[in-house]
Amino acid sequence: MHGSTGGLLGRDDERRRIADVLGAARNGRGSALLLLGEPGVGKSSLLADAVQDSGFDVVRADGYEAESSMPYAAVQRVVGRLDGHLDALPERQVAPLLVASGRADGPPPDRFLVGLGVLSLLAAAGDAHPVLCVMDDAHDLDAESLDVLAFVARRLGAEHVALLLAGRVESGLEQRLAGMPVLEVGGLAPEPAAAVLHRAAATPFPPTMTAAIVRATGGNPLALTDLAADPLLRELDGLGLGPEPVPIGRHLEAHYLRRVMHTSAAVQGWLLLAAADSSGDPRLLAEAAPRCGVEVADGEAAEGAGLVVLDPGVRFRHPLVRSAVYRSASGTQRRRVHGALAQAAAALGLVEAEAWHASRTVTGVDPDVADRLDRAAELAARRGGASSRAGILTRAAELTPPGPLRGARQVAAAEATLEAGGADVARRLLAAVDDAGLDPVSRGRVATVRTAASMFLADADGVRSATADLLRAADAFRGHDAAREQEALLRAFEMCLTAERQITGTTLEVVGRRIAQGAAGADGADAAVLRGIAGLILEPYERAVAPARAAFDAVVSQPDEVLRYRGTLVAAVGAFLWDERGRDRGLDRARRAAGRLGDLQQLDTLLWVSALGELCGGTVRRAQGFDDGVREVRRAMGYDGENVVNGAVLAWTGAPAALVEAVAAGADATGFGGVTSSTLCALAVREIAERDHAAAYARLHPFVIQEPFLQTSPLFLADHAEAAARSGHLDDAARSAADLVARADANGSSWCRGLAERALALTASDDVEAHHGASVAALRDTTAVIDLARSLLVHGEWLRRARRRREAAVRLQEALVLFERSGATTFAARAAAELTAAGGAERPAPAGDGLDLTTQERTVARLASAGRTNAEIGARLFISPNTVDYHLRKVFQKLGVTSRRQLADRLGRRAD
Template identity: 70%
Template sequence: MRSPGQRAGALLPIVEPVHGTGGLLGREDERTRLAEVIGAARNGHGSALVVVGEPGIGKTALLRDAAQLTQLRAVRLDGYESESAMPYAAIERLTGLLRGHLADIPDRQRQTLDIASGAVDGPAPDRFLVGLGVLSLLAAAGTGQALLCTVDDAHLLDPESLAVLAFVARRLGAEHVAVVLAGRDEADLVATLAGVPVLELAGLAPEPAVALLNLSTNEPFSPTAATAIVRATGGNPLALVDLAVDPLLRELTDLGLGPDPVPIGRHLEAHYLRRVMQLPGESQRWLLLAAADSTGNPELLEDAGARLALDPARGDDAEAAGLVRLEPMVRFRHPLVRSAVYSSASLGERRRAHGALAVAAGKLGLVEAEAWHASRAVTGTDAEVAERLVHAADLAARRGGSASRASILARAARLTPAGALHDERQVEAAEAALEAGAADVAGRLLADVRDADLDRVVRGRAILVRSAVALFVADPAGVRAATTEQLRAADAFRGHDTAREQQALLEAFERCLSAERLVDGTTLDSLGRRMARGASGDDPASRILRGIAAMVLESYAAALGPARDAFAALLGLPDEILRRSGTLIASIGAFLWDDVGRAAGLTRARRAAQEMGDLQRLDTLLWVSALAELCGGSVERARGFDDAVREVRKAMGYDGENVVNGAVLSWTGASFELVAAIADGANATGFGGVGSSTTCALAVRDLAARDYGAARERLHPIVVLDPFLQTTPLFLADHAEAATRSGHVEEAKRSARTLAEMAGVNGSAWCRGVAERALALTGDGEVEQHYRASVEALASTGAVVELARSHLVYGEWLRRARRRREAVAQLRLARDHFDRSGAAVFLPRTLAELEAAGVTEDVAAHGDALDLTTQERTVARLAAAGRTNAEIGANLFISPNTVDYHLRKVFQKLGITSRRQLAEHLGGEGR
């Protein structure tokens, strides 16, 4: 719930440090920087800026100046402390300001904004989907006349609104929109707005500072005194303006004349407190009420004041003293005024003010405000107020406000008497913090919770949170122990909460895949047996558990049926659940060698995550999809997914350039030393799955370079000495090639026969294709028949690189058999497939074979050779695959305007004019 004034989205008046002096002084460079941002927006290049600085430094004045001087349409938001636990409070006000443009954005995004604002009920939206809705809304509002959106006191915004505005600021592209946020230089603000350019606002230079000081008083200071005051205040404009009229300023010894500026906040606060103390006592009590509220809602203050027998006219005294403005809402001259009033009051006086505000808020139906004030009106614990906070947290959850919910629940836990309910609320607050991405907060919330004091279900939940925090910070011991911790949680849930038990077991398997051979505290067999015990019925979760248990415990032939049933159950899940199951889709699909089902499942899961704005799940799905494409797909598509991971991480505020997928890097030509270092680093941090996949990709590079001994040396420990579930068979064909050509033929034959046995029972064309190639390479049976069978089988799959490799080795065999013409035909097919699929690491070997056969040919340039940025390449792939601008924008979390801008640049670089030509250029590798 919001106050009536907030719902209207009114633009509030502000009191500037330079009020009455005729404008800004000494801010030429800063104004130029803002003019560049505004000019870019006017020219269709969306731009953003964060202005940070200490209290009174002139942030608000700079925003006001920008809004007045520009010809752009301007809207303004302000942060309020009292809204800091109300999810999407600021976004609700922004939506209200731009309501006339809601009809111009996609229906799903409009519905998401309505849910986030509390206007309608619906599934809690992800903050990134809300961000896409706000981006579209601002883009629509900037059509026709460019838009400037300023946000003051951004450090006081609710965390969901701040995260959304940070997302928008990072994703602005070809929009006529400028976003400027101003706030104090606080850690949370800077971290949340990471990736947005920052303007640090310092004090005024001496000359304009002296001018401002003397303009603010009827009795100018002497040059010596003025210089000393400017130095002592650090040129802080608000300090210069407000302290200029303070008689105590004339006593320079009180300010200090040392080389360093004095603490401006302390001096200003003392100055304001002196002005407050000059007011009548009833006026001071009215100011305390206003300071305790901070929303400035006149109706709320009037009702609360009546309960404290305060005359509403007392606000006029405060306004006359220059401490507040009353219209259209109550605004303090500066946060330090509010701080001075609130800090100087006794605890009892504050509690009485909050108590009156709580009753008034309840009367007005302001549920969150009522709970917030009530929680500050009590001492010690209060079960009834804690329950009201929990209700407010539930309202936050409905809007997707995980961060706000965590904050409210933490307060509710503090007010809950010691016991089971207190502990449960503490754990629930930690879960909400983890969901919001605040792993450090989640860890702190559980620091004082003893697992032994918890009931079984709550204990299991606490175990899961602690394990997730360890994974989030990549603690090596925590990563290796994650599987064991998941099993501990499942044991705690057993017999009390079957759904949680089964989910914990499925996640235990996923954690095991992350650590692979580095798992601590349990064994693969123990995990399989525990999963089998958790399969208690015929529901989808039980079927999936039963299938995975069979994969772990049974022979391949015996496990095939249960695994197929598990895969069918998995792919039959609703999209909302499937988006969380990327690792399961990839692992079971690989076990079955079902490239079609795996690709379809991952595509559905990615689309669901995109549509729901779940960028954290999408990040994982894209990573998994990239690895899947390297085993039974296309390097070009894998690189596309890797590029998309970068875009997603940029949207979330991380440095996308630091995305390091060692396997993709190996396949795309990174140095052996770099890729090997990535594998070592992954193993050192406990991520054995990443380490092994990277090592196997290096082995493929060795094969491409004909360094068969090195390839076998990398693969032998993974494939022969310590095989692992479904991942080892994916590299048996590589091992067969490496072992054969390095003189270990019997070893190679065992790998080839294992593959052939699997292909004989699973019916997979992909498996049969690589098995036939392995058999041919080892000389087992009719060699040419095996080569032909391999090519025929793989031609019907999406395993383009595997098909190219079969053409290559078949061509090599034909050339050595002196069948030059047939060899050239196979080698040319290999060259074309390698080229178009992005597997350029095999081209030197292929071209060398062609040259040995008497043919010298160049390779045509395709997607990888083009001078395209990461985002241009990603947009081009999606456009080549037939996606519309709106669909591409939703996929990449950018506006359709930005998509169109990138496509025009792509067309210009490629010298083409249509999407059909684009598809031809990219060789059909769009996704």
Template identity: 50%
Template sequence: MVSIDTPPSALLGRAGERERLADLVGSARNGRGAALLIRGEPGIGKTALLDEAVREVAGVRVVRADGFEAEQAMPYAALQRLGAPFTELVGVLPPRQAAALRIAAGVDDGPPPDRYLVGLGMLSLLAAAAERHPLVYVIDDAHLVDPESLEVLAFVGRRLEAESVALLLGARPDARVDVAAAGVAVLELGGLDGPTSVQLLNRSAVEPVDPFLATRFAEETGGNPLALIDLAREFTAQQLTDSSLALGPVPIGLRLESTYLRAVDALPADTRRWLGVAAAESTGRPAIIDEAAHRLGVATDAAGAAERAGLASVRERVRFRHPLVRAAVYNAMPVGERREVHAVLREVADEQGRPDLAVWHAAAATSGVDDAVADRMERAADAAGGRGGTASRARLLAGAADLTTPGPARDARLIAAAEAAAAAGAAQLALELLDRIDAGAADPVTEGRLLMLRAMLALFVADPDGVRGGPATLLHAAELFHGRAPDLEQRALVRAFEVELTAEWAVTDATLPELGRRLAAGVDVADGPRSVALRGIAAHILLPYDQAVPPMRAAVEMLRRADDAQLLDLGYFGVALTMGLWDERTCIELLERTASVAREAGNLRVLDTTLWLLGEVELVRGDAAAAGRHIDGVRELRRAIGYDAEQVVNASYLAWAGAPTEVVEQLAVGILASGFVGAHTIAMSGLCTRDLADGRYAAAYERLLPMVARDFLQVTYQQLPDLVEAGVRSGHGGDPPVRSAAARLAEFAEVSGTPWIRGVSARAAALLASDDDAEPLYREAIEHYVEAGAAAELGRAHLVYGEWLRRLKRRRDARDQLRLALESFERAGAPAFAARARRELEATGEHVVAHAPGEAAVDTLTPQEATVARLASSGRTNAEIGAELFISANTVDYHLRKVFRKLGITSRRQLAERYPLR
């Protein structure tokens, strides 16, 4: 909102704040973009500060927009207004980004775009527009901006770096804004200091105010500029003196609102009626307000008195002096009159081709149940969902449910609203909507959807009991779907398996064999990809390994043939199957493809999970360097989404990277308490591997024994090789668990036959073999690992072979193997194993150089610079790198220039040749 009757020169104080905004605008003019959220209470001066920041600024183009209450259920409404001046540039954007913007704007039809793809498109659009003129975007009343636009604006704000764009937002304290704009710099705007408050009060008053009283008013208003101005203008000096002697507070807050209402009451009846219409039509469109006022019998000149009183302004939009003025007018209208105004506004909006506004007014005009209006709101919700507006869809469906006759239709709208809220990341809202449904009275399909959503939300909010009980909940949902909704039944069964992997051995009320039998029963419910998936998963759980492998492979092959949409929809069960098959190549291939599809679609939440899983898989095969890159990718994505990237902690990676054991153990305890037992197992497996690297073989053996005894699908498979090495090195090579582990590995190698498992099995056999039989097995392991391409696993084969050779006094041969081991570990980023290899080499009498030439220069790169350099060295263009990292091509170029400077090179060719970053 603008301050209507305060002259431009009236802004007092705020020197530091004004300087900060001037620096931000100046930086944008010089090619360094940034965003700032100005947050403060009503009347604190946010709008005045924004006005000051862009007043008479040379060399930039200013684009402004306000948030409006009526647009809060219109997805991307604010974004459309902000992007309107640059529509001709949409055609130069990458096709997927351009399509996302057009669908979001309702211009084109198509699959609903993810809001982060819309965000990347908006970022690219602004970067392109800023090539012509530096841009300053001003969004006032951001707390009233529709959720989708707010998410996109925050995303853009977090990614601005090397663009000539400044983004300035003003908002009241609001939890929704805080969540959406997390990661955007915030300027908390408090009250004016004492002397400035007194100066403002006296400058605004007709007569001088006693200095003592002025100081008291400054204190009691908290230095709120609007409160001070209105006190001075509403009351005479004598009245202010009388107020100071009264027992009650000075008239601010609710009493300030009543002050505005008194000013309204003094106006002519037609002007009060016109103000009521304007207050109800929050978008401030004069054409709609004037026509509605005319139909309500309001004189055409009624707005003039409101302007003369300084309560409202009529220009391109109707603006109230302050939100409290609008609130006072709107709340003072009798309920019946308010509904009458909304009903007329609905008619006018419909006639003027604004059905989105009309449905909002129709709901506000309704008292009690109105199924016809509810139907209309549901259609609006479907339209919002078709544009990717999941938050707006949730809001509209929840409103439709409020107007729906209690029964199945109302419950269906509530569950659909909860599903939309969950898709938008509003887990708490989704849970609140679910709580409004009487599960006992709901039909079976609605109850099943409710249970299914509750189980998935438990993962989102990290509810330990919900996570551990998730499989049982999903199996119950599947039973409710049986015979009624076969697709939902199979979907619930696949999700039950995925939650089982999350909660692992801590699952309650659903054993793994019970789950397997229920999955097998769901195979024939319907044909299609999920049927193939369920057959493979059930076989993995229930059948002997040699019988399970064919259906497991069939399910993996189905995933490889799946189209992009199917791949995103089917989930992550393929990780368990491919790792159970010891087929890490296909596992990584599927995850990398999923990441690519998610990145193209702008689905950052799926991308986040996929990169995390890629990191875990790389750790399983020992490539900590690759895992670290994926974890950095997760960290960067969470910055883009607005989460605290510093909270991205992978306990297993920390173990591999050399963190203190007690730190990893503490993290593992916290993970276990959250119910994410699978992540706890991975962390403990990392500690076991770390114990082996450090030579603490007995400790590794003691950790591994109970883990292997639990025997949980492919998770246990990965622990068997470490158990063999720990057992042999700690004097337990003849114990049954060690012999059994080696036998199982041999079976896996014979049945599955991938290079990875053959190498694992041969290495285990070599460790258990006599000196006469071991050497061919060590060599065989190395050959298989070379074919598999797993650097750290190859390094471990060279290491144990070299250690065996040194024990036999074959020092020269040992050195050859240990050098190869050290090289593999340094390439894989496994410092603990590298230290073990160095110790062994030094024991042969060789002096070891710790780092390769040029490595120190590479180490000076920041994580984002290293990622940009790695992608550039692989031949990616700036646009491709920008799309992968969700930054603009300008920012990519900025980072690349810094990389060149730090590494002392001048071209991408030199980057690829001299610094082939892994």
């Protein structure tokens, strides 16, 4: 403690931990630390000690309860303090910061994009002089600012920046700031606690009493300091003499209340006003004081009594002072001061503060105040404040009389909560909605929120029924909101792909016909997309290709801001058309848009979809890169990236079959049938690579032939043909080959043609060599590197068995190189064995790619070799340019290169 205790006592360990954070920041290694502890335990004193003579530029933005529902309130103060460095940031980061801070109009920014802007701003300021960002009472910060600070803490790297936050243990702060290092600040040990007590007491306490007081207060420094001067402390029965510490909150609050009651009525009135506001804004208190019959001078008297500090805002000595003042007032008194504060806020143009205080003057429903809260919620929405908007709308709904408007506000609150990542809270909000009193559009919105929450929470029943639920939502929107109806139909199709064979409450035919009905009521691009999807579901393949192509073209022609939401459609329709290049271009645009806009949730989905796409018409190496990207994005969002499990990627990269099957079973149990299918089919492909064709046939036949599903099953027809042909199921192999040929004739895809010709080469009785050659020739015109290598492999195997060993060796050597470069290790092993048998040089496939780089270093290296600047790479990976430079220097050192050109040459030799 500072003040009467004469400095910090017994805090050597905590000070060393904070000193490590500051030392790292001085040396260009950005660090963060969250101090957690009960009120009065010394968190504020530790922050003050860190700031004192630190040599840093200090940016302070403490939390205030009244600002907790105002989006980006703390960010606004940080940006205002550092706005001299805004010129160092790219415009795409400046604009979101200004919108979030309420200083400019524009599209509501994503909180992660705001986070990147704050990170870049702190990094730019740190380049000039080390920066220490300090925030006390972090539990009172607004939700959006907390999200931003958590993002910054997780992404700090090579910056001269330190971030110190302090808050209460019970506030849920640690969960909100997931990924931020934590320092738990407990009570003092007995010896320093006794020293604090004695230094604060007028007369020393006897040793036995000292031990009892220390034990009763748990060594809480503020409790020891403030209670030491209280005569009632000598009556130890109230504190307790048991062996365990007792909660000191009620004792300390009673102590503060007694001190408040010793002040004049005017000072007590001013304290109640300040307690009701809690923002500490001196302008607001000065404006409201006359309305309550008190004066600014009364605040100075409160400071003289040691209850508050005016610096120049108002800070209570301890949160329990505020709670003692506020709780001791009657309901009438509280409503009166909140009314005065609401009027003062209105006079100052503080719309959100006015609505917040006005809502606390109401005991029942109040349509006028509810409307004001609704307007405040709109202001929050404009600044991208989903969490704040959700809280404001929840209160607005409480103050709204029962009826459709109340229901609509409850639904809007649930939507905003879901947008902020609170799926479980969104569900609870919906549980309070009276569906019978809702208008049709609101009923449809309820269904869409419920299905989205089911996806987020992996609720098996909800995932399985989501397609049917979204069709019902589309029915509710029909005739009332065409845009929502069409969006619900698109989402129904996407959820159909998610659950695949597990969908309940409807059938594929019903889905297709309902989408066709929606297409009839749409026009332009939306109509083309819906017609194409309906055709994909309902029509024979040759008749569905044309509308599917029109749908694909309509989707990828949409602006990037819309395309980022259409990754599943791009992947699905692109796969249906066997258009791997168009699919990859569309997904690349969508990923770039999501990254540019800071939409990490969509980027997460897009990276996942891209990884699966690469395993069908791409390379394992690129699939692993996208899978690594999912982990990095989830870390940036505060989730444990190590828990990301893509079963298909695991199957391709050599994970034990039992583990892969367990992943598939887990996905199946949660309703994610699409994940089950992709995982087990990938495992079957590995079994083909390992020549276990009977197992591969048994695994593929149910998915591909017995119960085919839309565009996904045909992607494995060539695998089925190979497994069937080589396990003695020749009729099944021939049927799969014929199906592929028919599809290739209809879609004109070189990728599809190459696989069809390979299947024919494995099943035909004549022209076998011609089919092998045609397969290789067709696939050379694609990005499907693994498929090309597999066609080279089967051709080489055929040549070797025809005793044409020299020709076989040429094909097998090329296949081996492609397998190694693309990361298909199991097929590489098979190709190497065949090459040895053909008399070629024995060269075992290397483990990995020979580059000793971390995941982030590899990504930075790849982007740098492609010509991206540090700023562009930082924006892409949501890290600062300083951190990019740090990783790049390590890459240069590890690879023995000195320029980006050399880096490109080095990486180019390992084409993916």
